[in-house]
Each structure stands twice: as structure tokens, then as C-alpha cells.
Amino acid sequence: MLAPVAEDVERVDALIRGRLDSDVALVSQVAEYIVASGGKRLRPALVLLACGAAGFREKPGGEVRLQLAAVVEFIHTATLLHDDVVDESPLRRGRSTANAAFGNAAAVLVGDFLYSRAFQMMVEADNMRVMQVLAEATNTIAGGEVLQLMGSHDPAVDEARYLEVIRRKTAKLFEAAARLGGVLAGSPAAIEAGLADYGMHVGTAFQLIDDVLDYSGDAATIGKSLGDDLAEGKPTLPLIRVMRTGSAEQAALVRRAIVEGGREAFGGVLEAIRACGALDYAREAARREAEAAARAIAPLPASEFRQSLLELASFSVTRSS
Numbered sequence: 001m002l003a004p005v006a007e008d009v010e011r012v013d014a015l016i017r018g019r020l021d022s023d024v025a026l027v028s029q030v031a032e033y034i035v036a037s038g039g040k041r042l043r044p045a046l047v048l049l050a051c052g053a054a055g056f057r058e059k060p061g062g063e064v065r066l067q068l069a070a071v072v073e074f075i076h077t078a079t080l081l082h083d084d085v086v087d088e089s090p091l092r093r094g095r096s097t098a099n100a101a102f103g104n105a106a107a108v109l110v111g112d113f114l115y116s117r118a119f120q121m122m123v124e125a126d127n128m129r130v131m132q133v134l135a136e137a138t139n140t141i142a143g144g145e146v147l148q149l150m151g152s153h154d155p156a157v158d159e160a161r162y163l164e165v166i167r168r169k170t171a172k173l174f175e176a177a178a179r180l181g182g183v184l185a186g187s188p189a190a191i192e193a194g195l196a197d198y199g200m201h202v203g204t205a206f207q208l209i210d211d212v213l214d215y216s217g218d219a220a221t222i223g224k225s226l227g228d229d230l231a232e233g234k235p236t237l238p239l240i241r242v243m244r245t246g247s248a249e250q251a252a253l254v255r256r257a258i259v260e261g262g263r264e265a266f267g268g269v270l271e272a273i274r275a276c277g278a279l280d281y282a283r284e285a286a287r288r289e290a291e292a293a294a295r296a297i298a299p300l301p302a303s304e305f306r307q308s309l310l311e312l313a314s315f316s317v318t319r320s321s
Contacts, residue, residue, distance in 0.1 A: 071121045
């Protein structure tokens with residue numbers, strides 16, 4: 001799926017390690033811990049694929065696409081560091097989170113370091129439109145985090161508000177990553193908007209499947225404990241579906257579980273989710289997003305990069321981790 005940009009992704013990894021260097025020992029230590037924990041690098045790969053699909057060609061030795069791919073990964077990683085502190089998460093990708101390993105204060109402050117390093121690097125690109133796209137995305141993500149916090153332990157959150165949180169918190173960075181390809185290529189407004197729409201729909205599909213996997217995945221595969229969302233009182237789509245279509249007893253059980261948090265009701269909630277077909281409902285919503293993503297890039301000329309974008313849209317729905 002990522003074969004057309006595999007070499008560039010390796011170069012981005014090297015760039016990330018180089019730009020994480022700091023004369024403050026703890027910053028380097030925590031940053032290296034995060035990089036070593038792996039991750040799919042999907043967002044930086046999306047920048048590179050979008051550049052290819054839009055026909056962006058750099059001068060020999062040019063690295064602005066790599067620079068911006070690293071910026072996107074830094075922004076993403078900073079949000080994860082802050083997320084894990086807010087959620088008090090002990091595991092991510094099968095290993096201890098940075099806050100569990102180094103403490104909340106270190107995780108928050110290194111997250112701030114990553115944000116500031118990302119903005120240093122985007123300024124180096126010397127492109128006001130690039131800065132506008134990434135600054136807007138970063139601000140939208142922060143607002144989405146707050147919106148999600150406001151909905152924590154609130155069973156009144158409906159599907160529309162749930163989707164709004166996803167669009168802001170998760171999909172916005174996918175959207176920005178894909179849009180950057182069009183920006184760098186100087187694409188017509190319609191092509192740039194199509195790439196942005198593609199990223200938004202793919203990012204939404206990814207989050208929908210994340211929420212499905214929290215009730216159906218394998219803990220070793222997804223790298224976290226099942227039921228984490230329920231424990232944190234997050235009203236995700238499977239739970240919202242039960243409250244809307246389940247029996248009065250099932251809806252009451254889910255409402256109570258969201259309000260109280262914890263894992264005590266996980267078994268009963270999972271039974272209600274399965275009885276209502278809530279996971280299939282969420283998967284179908286993700287499939288619709290993937291189909292919308294594919295339609296958004298239909299005007300792009302055929303290329304290996306466009307084909308990879310189509311495969312990425314499909315993968316967003318079928319993945320198991």
C-alpha cells in the first residue's frame with residue numbers, strides 16, 4: 001500500500017530522529033522512547049502519497065515534502081502524549097505510555113516541545129499557505145480535544161456531536177496531510193479540496209474503526225486493553241447506537257456505564273452492543289466514509305500514488321489494529 005513512498009518514509013524517520021535531538025536530556029530520552037514505540041506513520045505517508053498523486057516534483061535535493069511529513073508526525077505525536085495524560089492511559093501500541101514511564105509532567109512538556117519543533121520546521125518551508133493549513137489544523141485538533149472532554153461521561157452525546165468530535169480531533173490532521181500535497185503541487189482549488197476531503201473521510205473512517213476495535217479487537221493486536229473507551233466514559237458510536245435502538249434495559253445499562261466509567265459493566269455492555277448490531281452499524285458508517293474518500297480523488301490522474309490512496313481508504317475499514 002505504501003510502496004511508492006517507502007524510501008521517503010525511511011528518510012522521514014531519519015529526519016524525525018534528527019530533529020528530536022535536544023540539549024535537554026529528558027526531552028531526548030522521552031522523544032526517543034516515543035519514536036522507538038513505532039506506529040504506522042500513516043499521516044506522514046499520506047503527505048507523501050498526496051504529493052505524488054498531485055504531481056508535485058521537487059528539485060534534486062529538495063526535502064520540503066519530507067520536512068512537512070515529519071511536521072505532521074510531530075503534531076500527531078504531541079496530541080498522543082497529551083491524550084494519554086488526559087485519559088490516564090497506561091498502554092499504547094502494546095507498551096507503557098510516556099506518561100506511565102516518565103510521569104505526566106514530562107509527557108505534557110515533551111508534547112509541548114514537539115508542537116514547538118513542528119512550528120519551527122513548518123516556518124523553514126517558507127510557504128505561508130502551508131503554515132496556514134497546519135496552524136488551522138493544530139488549533140482545530142485542540143478544540144476537538146476540549147469538545148471530547150466536555151462529552152466525557154455524558155450519555156446525552158448524540159451521533160452528530162460524536163462525528164463532530166472525530167472530524168476535529170482525528171480527521172483534521174488527515175485532512176491537512178492530504179491537502180498539503182495539493183498545496184505543494186500548486187494544484188487547482190478543486191483538486192486541493194478533493195485531496196482535503198479524501199483525508200477528512202479517511203481519518204473519520206480510521207477513528208470509527210478504532211472505536212469498533214475497542215469492543216471487538218484483540219488486545220495484543222491493537223496494543224491496548226479492550227474497553228478503554230468505556231472505562232474513560234467515552235460515548236462512542238457503538239454505545240450511542242445501543243442507546244438509540246436498544247431496549248430500555250440495554251439503553252439504561254449503557255447510560256449508567258458511561259456516567260460511572262470503569263470496566264465493571266463491560267460484559268453487559270458488550271452483550272448489548274452485539275445484540276443491537278452496533279458494531280456492524282459503525283463499520284457500515286466507516287465504509288461510507290471510505291467510499292466518499294475514493295470519490296473525492298476520482299478527478300486525479302491515474303498513478304501508483306492515487307492507487308495507494310484508494311488502497312489506504314479500503315485499509316481504513318478492514319484493518320484489525
